[in-house]
Amino acid sequence: MASLQLQLSFGYQSSSCRHLPISTFSYPSIRCANDRQLLFNRIAPVYDNLNDLLSLGQHRIWKRMAVSWTGAKLGDCVLDLCCGSGDLAFLLSEKVGSNGKVSGLDFSKEQLLMASSRQHLLSKACYKNIEWIEGDATELPFPDCYFDAITMGYGLRNVVDKRKAVQEMFRVLKPGSKASVLDFNKSTQPFVASFQEWMIDNAVVPVATAYGLAKEYEYLKGSIREFLTGNELEELALEAGFSTAKHYEISGGLMGNLVATR
Numbered sequence: 001m002a003s004l005q006l007q008l009s010f011g012y013q014s015s016s017c018r019h020l021p022i023s024t025f026s027y028p029s030i031r032c033a034n035d036r037q038l039l040f041n042r043i044a045p046v047y048d049n050l051n052d053l054l055s056l057g058q059h060r061i062w063k064r065m066a067v068s069w070t071g072a073k074l075g076d077c078v079l080d081l082c083c084g085s086g087d088l089a090f091l092l093s094e095k096v097g098s099n100g101k102v103s104g105l106d107f108s109k110e111q112l113l114m115a116s117s118r119q120h121l122l123s124k125a126c127y128k129n130i131e132w133i134e135g136d137a138t139e140l141p142f143p144d145c146y147f148d149a150i151t152m153g154y155g156l157r158n159v160v161d162k163r164k165a166v167q168e169m170f171r172v173l174k175p176g177s178k179a180s181v182l183d184f185n186k187s188t189q190p191f192v193a194s195f196q197e198w199m200i201d202n203a204v205v206p207v208a209t210a211y212g213l214a215k216e217y218e219y220l221k222g223s224i225r226e227f228l229t230g231n232e233l234e235e236l237a238l239e240a241g242f243s244t245a246k247h248y249e250i251s252g253g254l255m256g257n258l259v260a261t262r
């Protein structure tokens with residue numbers, strides 16, 4: 001297999017758990033950036049397959065919606081933040097074409113290795129326009145006003161300092177460009193919230209347990225409980241300086257997508 005060259009940004013130093021206020025503990029043993037980095041390294045080998053199985057393939061539709069909301073077009077320079085195994089980066093690559101450029105950034109080496117492996121196995125010519133960067137969403141190794149679009153799929157909820165991550169997205173976006181942030185929706189509707197948690201408890205975690213990953217997927221419930229509602233996400237984006245911010249609920253409110261324009 002072709003050697004997997006990963007462009008390293010300024011080296012990632014995970015924040016220490018010691019300095020986190022108690023309120024950030026969404027799951028006792030997965031409370032800080034370093035714990036989460038290790039979690040995503042551990043689930044990397046089965047991550048894509050479990051997403052397909054557990055969402056009945058629906059996550060691919062949600063990701064296509066997120067990419068469409070960016071308005072990315074041929075020739076653009078775009079960023080997939082918290083890219084993981086690269087699902088959104090590959091979709092962006094097809095949008096911007098061979099003359100465009102896609103940067104996929106993540107702090108999980110194992111997720112980036114999966115992304116790079118997929119890039120070499122998939123045959124589309126445009127995928128040569130993707131670079132994979134190991135880095136932190138709260139300290140992006142890019143200049144101001146650099147990108148024409150940003151996606152962040154199921155990433156913001158997992159970032160400890162969400163405010164800093166949103167501020168960084170604002171900083172590296174060109175004026176008039178969009179960030180599209182897809183994630184689970186922290187619903188204000190009791191039935192939706194209950195159904196979401198029931199599915200995690202009774203479908204997601206039992207399946208993950210078969211792979212020895214119960215703890216990693218149990219983390220989902222707490223991370224959603226500690227996430228921001230759609231309105232709070234809109235406020236966070238506006239506070240960071242975005243001129244407009246709109247949160248769209250999808251799939252009956254199970255998922256949500258924030259679209260913020262700089």
Ligand SMILES: C/C(=C\Cc1cc(O)c2ccccc2c1O)CCC[C@H](C)CCC[C@H](C)CCCC(C)C
Nearest residue numbers: 051054055056058059154158196199200216217220
């Ligand atoms: C792509 C999806 C989740 C990605 C994802 C995000 C995380 O923060 C994780 C943290 C820890 C472990 C894994 C993940 C993770 O995979 C969404 C789809 C996959 C979900 C795992 C399944 C969610 C099921 C829904 C609650 C209900 C779906 C109902 C219907 C089938 C549409």
Ligand SMILES: C[S@@+](CC[C@H](N)C(=O)[O-])C[C@H]1O[C@@H](n2cnc3c(N)ncnc32)[C@H](O)[C@@H]1O
Nearest residue numbers: 040082083084106107108111136137153154158
């Ligand atoms: C649930 S995965 C999402 C992957 C991909 N975007 C997708 O939609 O499938 C969350 C990703 O965010 C990454 N992540 C979490 N916190 C991060 C941070 N502070 N900096 C960079 N990546 C981070 C994790 O390593 C993981 O790959």
